[in-house]
Amino acid sequence: MRILFLNPVGILGGAERALVDLLACLRTQDPGLSLHLIAGTDGPLVETARGLGVEARVLALPDRLSALGDSGLREQGRAGLFRFARELAPTPLLLTRYGLDLRRAVRDAAPDLLHSNGIKTHLLSAATTGLPVPRVWHVHDFLGERPLVRRALSGLHPLASAAIANSQAVGDDARMVLGKVPVHVVPNGVDVERFSPAAGDGAHLDALAGLPPAPPGTLRVGLVATYARWKGHDVFLEAAALLARQAPALPVRFYLVGAPLYRTAGSQFTDAELREQVERHGLTGRVGFVPFQPEPARVYRALDVFVHASTRREPFGLTIAEALACGRAAVISKSSGAAEALRDGEDVLAIEPGNANTLAAALRRLLEDEALRDTLARAARHTAVRRFSRERYARDILAVYRSLVPARGHS
16 A cells, blocks of 8 residues: 655644654554655654655745644734735645646655645645545644634545544544544554653753753653644743742742744744743743753653643643653643543643643642652553554554555555
């Protein structure tokens, strides 16, 4: 079976890390698979895929198309809608040109199945109309919450042979947008050998953040996420300030790990904005900024408490699975897709999203109770191995492929 993956970007965000895990495991499930990738921008995804034996190439999206997105419209109101309309105006010609190039690339690859891993490549599937190939749309987002995307994909849905959703909530949402397209729920997986418990190195984390080594006994709390505005960096910093006031003697440092990875305009905090918030909250010297880490396992292990603070429902939350696999105590938003497999008070502490007071209270509870941290950490590792392994992930997705491709493709 020849499988061609389409991904809009070459960076390693959550959807791309999930794709890497899939690429790494598919051949162990079926050594006869031939895997190919076309990415819309260059970046570490492309080189990582090549290192896994995938034939990968870049078909560069024009800058205007790469930066275009409606994910921030909910927060930007009418002004944002008008700005988006102005940005959209020059795109029809660009789309036509790129679509022709993409159609040629797909035809030349001659795949048995086309797997689209992002909204932009779902939309660009229109360019492959007429090519006799099943198309799988991997849905990593709530399509119904994206006003323009919802309309576009609801019109293009006959192109999709099937969809894969990374959580039950995303699957329910996708069914409302995609009509009769079969939607298969396959929760994300991670490499539970790479992400595994080991001794933490807090001094290394301090060095990455440009901070002096913390005094012995300092507890470390971290948010690991891209700088998307809905990831809750502002809530995390507000909770840190509350905790510092409520328990001033508690020896704790806070870390923001990540970067503004995506090019979509207006949807991310800048580094300067977050540093201004740190100063305004009186947290200078108590918050470290750690750059994006392509190999984050060492970061998770250095944390005493991992935080997931997204302010709205999150499709999955891959960092949750990674941190739990590393055996970290965690405070997570109840609205994440990963929370569907977790139990509040047993695997994690689960809180309502967007409430700094609730987050501060949960952090204080964990930081002041070492036994509770240890109990949650052990349970987290057990659940991650059982529910979030990438082998299970690849096996379930391969079953979807085989339902679409004639048996000769995997004999």
